[in-house]
Amino acid sequence: MGSNKEKNKMEENLACGCPGTAMKEVNNEKDVKNDTKQNSALRQWPVQLNLLPPQAPFFDDAHLLVSADCVPFANANFHSKLLSGKSLVIGCPKLDDIQGYEEKLTEIFKNNNIKSVTCAIMEVPCCGGLYAAVEQAIEKSGKKIPLIQEVISVNGDTQ
Amino acid sequence: MESKNHDYLEENIKDLIEKYPKLVPLLDKFDVGCVNCNLATCKLKDIIDIHNLSKKDETILITNIFKVIDPSGKIKIPKIERKKKSKAVKTSPPIQMLVDEHKLIKRVLVLIPFIVKKISFPKDKKLIEQIVDFIKLYADKFHHAKEEDILFKFFDQDLDILKVMYAEHEEGRGFIKEILIGVEKENKDKVCENLNNYLNLLKEHIKKEDEFLYPWLEKNLSIMQIGDMYGDFLEIEKSFNAKKYEDFVKKLEEKYLIKK
Numbered sequence: 001m002g003s004n005k006e007k008n009k010m011e012e013n014l015a016c017g018c019p020g021t022a023m024k025e026v027n028n029e030k031d032v033k034n035d036t037k038q039n040s041a042l043r044q045w046p047v048q049l050n051l052l053p054p055q056a057p058f059f060d061d062a063h064l065l066v067s068a069d070c071v072p073f074a075n076a077n078f079h080s081k082l083l084s085g086k087s088l089v090i091g092c093p094k095l096d097d098i099q100g101y102e103e104k105l106t107e108i109f110k111n112n113n114i115k116s117v118t119c120a121i122m123e124v125p126c127c128g129g130l131y132a133a134v135e136q137a138i139e140k141s142g143k144k145i146p147l148i149q150e151v152i153s154v155n156g157d158t159q
Numbered sequence: 160m161e162s163k164n165h166d167y168l169e170e171n172i173k174d175l176i177e178k179y180p181k182l183v184p185l186l187d188k189f190d191v192g193c194v195n196c197n198l199a200t201c202k203l204k205d206i207i208d209i210h211n212l213s214k215k216d217e218t219i220l221i222t223n224i225f226k227v228i229d230p231s232g233k234i235k236i237p238k239i240e241r242k243k244k245s246k247a248v249k250t251s252p253p254i255q256m257l258v259d260e261h262k263l264i265k266r267v268l269v270l271i272p273f274i275v276k277k278i279s280f281p282k283d284k285k286l287i288e289q290i291v292d293f294i295k296l297y298a299d300k301f302h303h304a305k306e307e308d309i310l311f312k313f314f315d316q317d318l319d320i321l322k323v324m325y326a327e328h329e330e331g332r333g334f335i336k337e338i339l340i341g342v343e344k345e346n347k348d349k350v351c352e353n354l355n356n357y358l359n360l361l362k363e364h365i366k367k368e369d370e371f372l373y374p375w376l377e378k379n380l381s382i383m384q385i386g387d388m389y390g391d392f393l394e395i396e397k398s399f400n401a402k403k404y405e406d407f408v409k410k411l412e413e414k415y416l417i418k419k
Contacts, residue, residue: 116386144252
């Protein structure tokens with residue numbers, strides 16, 4: 001990490017006790033053995049919302065998954081249960097510009113025929129900001145788009 | 160009473176009602192209308208899910224049902240596996256579309272008692288034909304087509320609840336045929352009788368769909384299926400002049416509801 005000054009400043013900013021940053025051990029299996037080859041459901045590149053243009057070809061006539069950055073790490077079945085059949089954008093509502101996300105998502109919804117939106121977030125409160133941004137963006141686009149929320153626990157379970 | 164290992168959850172609710180008539184008031188208390196249902200061949204385990212009872216109401220109902228079936232209390236009350244509730248936060252756009260179409264149809268149903276009171280031939284022949292046109296094209300071809308050709312097709316066609324819906328759609332079509340025969344022969348009684356039959360059928364049919372069927376079907380569709388269905392519904396909307404029928408209903412309301 002950087003200098004002590006920077007480290008102290010970061011700790012100050014995070015000293016609110018936010019559950020999103022509270023450290024803990026997660027009691028999952030120590031060794032996850034899986035010899036079966038899993039196929040990737042990813043159909044595009046890039047995936048970061050910040051890097052994607054609203055007119056990307058894989059948005060049109062697509063089912064869209066808007067996923068918080070941490071979801072694929074927590075949820076072992078991300079590709080098969082969440083991503084399969086969908087285009088993808090990812091981001092972090094805590095560390096990135098959420099207003100910018102809302103604006104870009106609004107443009108994506110306005111300029112493309114998005115058939116449905118699945119918003120996958122973690123159970124921590126800060127992730128709710130991503131879902132709120134998606135909801136607002138749909139509203140501002142003026143379109144009615146089916147929307148569903150998937151909340152993933154730190155243990156990886158779908159709530 | 161069967162042996163204590165008999166799986167009552169797999170029994171058809173109509174058979175249970177026949178064997179144990181005391182179940183009727185129990186079901187009525189929770190607005191579970193199996194007694195009046197045309198088919199009532201849903202299994203006991205499905206009626207709880209279809210009628211979207213809360214966990215608390217489900218426990219009370221099932222406990223009381225088994226008290227009727229087995230007053231001695233020897234049969235262990237089974238646990239019903241509930242499907243996970245949909246995580247969509249509100250009614251999805253395609254289902255909302257169907258609910259909104261119901262609203263327009265209900266506005267016409269409300270007018271039927273006023274229409275049958277004042278109907279006379281040949282003066283009202285054209286009006287009745289226009290009402291039949293609304294029912295045949297808006298209620299049937301436009302609305303029921305979305306249900307039968309798109310929504311219901313996602314599910315097993317042998318589902319009892321769908322068979323009930325198909326049967327009621329057919330019954331409605333039968334009443335419309337009779338209305339047209341009555342109009343042709345200028346038979347006021349025949350027209351009024353079948354308008355009233357249609358009103359009574361559709362009132363209950365729409366209630367069943369809005370309160371039970373649509374939420375249950377929606378719960379059992381994936382978000383991608385809902386999204387694809389919405390796209391198909393929007394395609395149908397493009398080629399149908401729904402506004403013409405909205406304007407027609409407004410004119411009917413002005414004629415029959417506004418005092419001059």
